[in-house]
Amino acid sequence: MALDQQVIVSAAREILQQEGFDKLSLRKIADALGVQTPALYWHVRDRAQLYGLLAEQFLREVIAQTGLETTGRDWLISFGTALRDSHRINRDSARLVAFVQPSQTVEQEVANVILDHLEAGGMSRDLARIACSSMQAFTLGWSLFESNASVRPMMIGNLDSDAAFLLALTQLAEGLASVDLSFQQTNGTKPPPPDLFVG
Amino acid sequence: MALDQQVIVSAAREILQQEGFDKLSLRKIADALGVQTPALYWHVRDRAQLYGLLAEQFLREVIAQTGLETTGRDWLISFGTALRDSHRINRDSARLVAFVQPSQTVEQEVANVILDHLEAGGMSRDLARIACSSMQAFTLGWSLFESNASVRPMMIGNLDSDAAFLLALTQLAEGLASVDLSFQQTNGTKPPPPDLFVG
DNA sequence: CAATCACCTTAAGGGTATTAAGGAGAGGAC
DNA sequence: GTCCTCTCCTTAATACCCTTAAGGTGATTG
Known part of the structure; x- marks a missing residue:
């Protein structure tokens, strides 16, 4: 699955639903997508923007x-x-x-x-x-x-x-x-x- | 100034007012009080309790x-x-x-x-x-x-x-x-x- | 005087976001 | 076909963070 802003948001959403806001992290999102954490930064500016997209x-x-x-x-x-x-x-x-x-x-x-x-x-x-x-x-x-x-x-x-x-x-x-x-x-x-x- | 739950809360409040919630941390509170971070744990269970006291x-x-x-x-x-x-x-x-x-x-x-x-x-x-x-x-x-x-x-x-x-x-x-x-x-x-x- | 206890220290473990630099591959120019 | 470029990801490194464990110091108390 090609990495993509929407894919990242969906993965984040899944983790949020499963483990709650406290456990949500870029690392966990990257793990769920089978990718290294900094890879996310190519598609998303930072954590704040990612969470904003989710909201x-x-x-x-x-x-x-x-x-x-x-x-x-x-x-x-x-x-x-x-x-x-x-x-x-x-x-x-x-x-x-x-x-x-x-x-x-x-x-x-x-x-x-x-x-x-x-x-x-x-x-x-x-x-x-x-x-x-x-x-x-x-x-x-x-x-x-x-x-x-x-x-x-x-x-x-x-x-x-x-x-x-x-x-x-x-x-x-x-x-x-x-x-x-x-x-x-x-x-x-x-x-x-x-x-x-x-x- | 003897360390105390109220003193810690006051210091936390000062930092919150000055630098905002994102910059608030136990480390910064401890620094402001001229003390090492783990010292806070003698008076406060954890970060959540401290913030609760502030609220x-x-x-x-x-x-x-x-x-x-x-x-x-x-x-x-x-x-x-x-x-x-x-x-x-x-x-x-x-x-x-x-x-x-x-x-x-x-x-x-x-x-x-x-x-x-x-x-x-x-x-x-x-x-x-x-x-x-x-x-x-x-x-x-x-x-x-x-x-x-x-x-x-x-x-x-x-x-x-x-x-x-x-x-x-x-x-x-x-x-x-x-x-x-x-x-x-x-x-x-x-x-x-x-x-x-x-x- | 010795022991205890309160309070703080240093040391260490494990978590986080973020940036820098580099590599692999696709695609186009010539 | 070769070279160049651009995209996308990796590894490495920085700099934070919370929290626990273990140790030391000084006052208090029996």
């Missing part, structure tokens, strides 16, 4: 799996749910995302896709940015907490973790969507917050 | 700085704001929290303090758990995103980051508080979510 792949899959709901509220919930499912299925992916600096161009592309979805659902682009950031932030943080064995029992207790997540996610999505409406209708129940722009 | 100190300070608002909504907002301020002031503290497994006893204690606050503000203990988890998760995730140079411009754009955070935080807090009301009044606008408990 990017996860995010792309989430977007592909997110439904085509029409309203902003529903899309946000679908997006958040898909994001959390990804973090649950892909071991330590939350820790990975917390660790890496994804490539800027990719993030730009992904962001545009998301923002287009939300605009199509009737959100202003500025609020869509906030909403999208919020959903990703909330889901990432929740996944990190959830995968933390010592925090989980205190915070979740004997509650159903899925239901608790969905409850909070829904509240956040509805809250953000309601701000959007107040922007558009100008007679919403909540006034828009002041000074949302810099400068 | 614990941050969290304690946040709780101490959180106001004594009476309503659950206000307390949550105050808590979330203090948490984010801490992450902004203390460099890479979000990445640290994402990395460590804090000690269970400490988390228990802190959780109890928080939950007592929320119960005093009129929340059910179960919803307080969810609310508290949600605020910490959201703030942690937001801080991680915000400190990520390549994600920030896409997600926040030219918006005021402070205002955007506060907007989303407020929506989340109000949403969670409203669920609480519907629990207590049993005539709220939103029905309680089904199957919140496990089993």
